[in-house]
Amino acid sequence: MLLPALKFVASCSCHTAGRTFQQIKRTPLRQWLLKRGQTTVAVQGGNATVTVSIPNAATDRLVGRWLVGCSGLVLGAVILGGVTRMNHDMTLTEFKFIFYMEWGHRMWGRLVGLAYILPTVYFWRRGYFNRSMKARVVGLCGFVFFQGLLGWYMVKSGLEEKSESYDIPRVSQYRLAAHLGSALLLYCASLWTGLTLMLPANKFPDSRRVLQLRRFAKGTGGLVFLTALSGAFVAGLDAGLVYNSFPKMGERWIPDDILAFSPAVKNVFENPTTVQFDHRILGICSLTAITGLYLFSRRMHLPPRTKTAIGCLTAMAYTQVALGISTLLLYVPTPLAATHQSGSVALLTFAIWVLAELRKVVK
Numbered sequence: 001m002l003l004p005a006l007k008f009v010a011s012c013s014c015h016t017a018g019r020t021f022q023q024i025k026r027t028p029l030r031q032w033l034l035k036r037g038q039t040t041v042a043v044q045g046g047n048a049t050v051t052v053s054i055p056n057a058a059t060d061r062l063v064g065r066w067l068v069g070c071s072g073l074v075l076g077a078v079i080l081g082g083v084t085r086m087n088h089d090m091t092l093t094e095f096k097f098i099f100y101m102e103w104g105h106r107m108w109g110r111l112v113g114l115a116y117i118l119p120t121v122y123f124w125r126r127g128y129f130n131r132s133m134k135a136r137v138v139g140l141c142g143f144v145f146f147q148g149l150l151g152w153y154m155v156k157s158g159l160e161e162k163s164e165s166y167d168i169p170r171v172s173q174y175r176l177a178a179h180l181g182s183a184l185l186l187y188c189a190s191l192w193t194g195l196t197l198m199l200p201a202n203k204f205p206d207s208r209r210v211l212q213l214r215r216f217a218k219g220t221g222g223l224v225f226l227t228a229l230s231g232a233f234v235a236g237l238d239a240g241l242v243y244n245s246f247p248k249m250g251e252r253w254i255p256d257d258i259l260a261f262s263p264a265v266k267n268v269f270e271n272p273t274t275v276q277f278d279h280r281i282l283g284i285c286s287l288t289a290i291t292g293l294y295l296f297s298r299r300m301h302l303p304p305r306t307k308t309a310i311g312c313l314t315a316m317a318y319t320q321v322a323l324g325i326s327t328l329l330l331y332v333p334t335p336l337a338a339t340h341q342s343g344s345v346a347l348l349t350f351a352i353w354v355l356a357e358l359r360k361v362v363k
Helices: 002-015 021-025 028-034 056-083 092-126 131-158 173-198 208-236 266-270 272-298 304-329 334-357
Strands: 039-045 048-054
Touching: 056 092, 056 131, 056 173, 056 334, 092 131, 131 173, 173 208, 173 266, 173 334, 208 272, 208 334, 266 272, 272 304, 304 334
Parallel strands: none
Antiparallel strands: 039 048
């Protein structure tokens, strides 16, 4: 319906070059289009340029698909980063493998940057962004650049000589957590924005139970993010290798060396025992919260798509816990560890989907 309308405006403009812009602005076609969107296109006809609006629904879906696709590329970068591991005793073939994995991870990061920046320029020039969306995409593109700098800063820490340590070379767990955390933030922001543009908002009654469900879902999503972030400290310290038993850690529920470092707060980020213990507790809390969210939602009348999102989140939570326990009991094989890390992003994906389904409609 849009193309005939544009042709009509273009043909009219060829015969009405003398009309003023204010006259064009008052035409019924212009008013009809303005009611349906803010994005504009310029149509040249003769000596006059007529500006008409494209319906927002079409451009929102296009931009939403682009952002969801970008989040998928970020997911690929996280998976590649999880597979890449350093080793102090390797053959030439193993070295080649780790070299090409690292090279592939860096090239993929550059691809992610292009996937954000080039379409941003195109959509901006076409007028597909309103003022709010312009601020968002500028922030996303800037965050991609910041993420690349963090990646370089993280790798640099693994190349520094540490005279006090004779262990295998490894990057700083703090920088690893910052790099992974920023990747997850970029992923969540892109996916959230994309889904809210693609999926029509559900209309919920302004009831107390709906408000409680939204708050419950937000808290659960935050807990899932924190659990995924704590996994970076587990990977950075090889904390999955210190206690390979479940549910107890060795013969105890709380190991003796959980507060071995001084000051005590140092144990949270540098003691492998404490880091693994914290990750276990966060994982169990996330599973409990998601189960509670599912049970609470069962007592409410929700749209089918929202029920599906909560059901997927719950199923993925139990799958992720099973993956984590298996990784621990099998002494952290790299393929299973990478699958567990990918599972954390999948769990975060379903949490974002649930939040998008439960978002409040702006009146």
